[in-house]
Amino acid sequence: MKEILEATLEKLFADQLQPEQLIASEQTQWQAPLWTLIEDSGFSLAMVPEALGGAQASWHELVGVIELCGKFCLPLPLPESIFANWLLGCCGAEPITGPVSIAAEHNLTVHNGKVTGEMRNVPWGRSVSQVVAVIGGEQPRVVVMAPSASCTVTETTNIAGEPRDHLQFEQAVAELTVPLAAGLTEQVVLLGGAMLRTAQISGALAESMLLATSYVNERVQFGRPLAKFQVVQHQLAVLAEHAAATRVAVQAAFAQSSGALAELALMTAKIVAAEAAGIGASTAHGVHGAIGFTHEYRLHLLTRRLWSWRSEFGSEVYWAEQLGQAVCRAGAEQYWPTITRQELSA
Incomplete structure (x- = not known):
């Protein structure tokens, strides 16, 4: 399906x-x-x-x-x-x-x-x-x-x-x-909204990377494509790294959310996605140069959403604090079991 x-x-x-x-x-x-x-x-x-x-x-x-x-x-x-x-x-x-x-x-x-x-x-x-x-x-x-x-x-x-x-x-x-159904908390809408935005960020990041890759392979400067310059290759590698990390975190969060939402995985995914959105947007604009800021070029449609979505339904800082507090409440003895079990202790 x-x-x-x-x-x-x-x-x-x-x-x-x-x-x-x-x-x-x-x-x-x-x-x-x-x-x-x-x-x-x-x-x-x-x-x-x-x-x-x-x-x-x-x-x-x-x-x-x-x-x-x-x-x-x-x-x-x-x-x-x-x-x-x-x-x-x-x-x-x-x-x-x-x-x-x-x-x-x-x-x-x-x-x-x-x-x-x-x-x-x-x-x-x-x-x-x-x-x-x-x-x-x-x-x-x-x-x-x-x-x-x-x-x-x-x-x-x-x-x-x-x-x-x-x-x-x-x-x-x-x-x-x-x-409210059993097994769901009153924070379910906040968690669910964060889950939606992480997946949307993942899609927009992947498209931004494709747009940047296509541009640097077509744009010629000093007699060769921009993609041949090491500094540009490094920037593309950073963008690809964050896009891949976000997609893995998102896929894990969605896969674990059967029935109730997987709080630990969702918190982690929103933190990863929010960080990647900021870095990914600035990197995509960096490799594009001036054209990336023009209204006619479609990159801004993606990056303006990345900048918006990273803060909606809880920012990176908010979810990092929530995750830290949840782990601390569970205590030192539950730290490793929490990681291996991939769920927060009740």
Whole structure:
């Protein structure tokens, strides 16, 4: 199934996502015809249980799909929709067929069945039909909110021009509330968002490396291709090293996330990917020289997203602190077992 899903989506993206369309999307924001094509293909429901109408794919089978969203700079919330429907499916709830996003940052409270509070940095919050979040407490619950008349939307974007909006609710009625599934923590949306971004970073890094490699083999300076200069070869080696390390970390995190999300692997992957995003973007621009900064050249479509995604759903520093604290809480005796077991102690 993995190869079929990736081949199908890659063909769709290659046909629909040209650089001029991506640049235009920063002004028009929502690509309705493209979303219809994606929705009709069923990818947003790929991880929904078969009993609820989905394909019941695993995260291991979907990792390449999320990487393709990064490689092609998809200006739509397909990764968020896949994750939201996976979470709802884990909780036994019906999937959402329209565009849906997730909110890891919020201060939502429920009183007398009404929801009040703010969701912050919601991907495509202004355009999606519904947003999924988890409200913590003694009995954490998954809540689905619909931006409507009871919601005030403050539109913002990241440096890649992707919508990251703030939604303020006042005494709003939730579309759905269900208990969080056993085995999942109230941090599941933050972890899941970090997982999505690591895979998108992996795809964008790989594409940046291909773009840089192609350029230095074609560009001639002082009578020979740039790729023949040792300093350029070193820069390409650094870029390849970080792209490969990220992909390995991402593949491991997705493969281990069967059922619940693999916290240790996901923390590690986000740390590796966030570091690689910064180094990879600067290296790709370094080997391109001035042309890499021009609006007409597509490198900036990748690097602006790398710079944005590395900080979303927890930065490198945030996850390094979380990982360090978790290991310290387990104690010295659990340090080696934690590494060999590839999971954090309860």
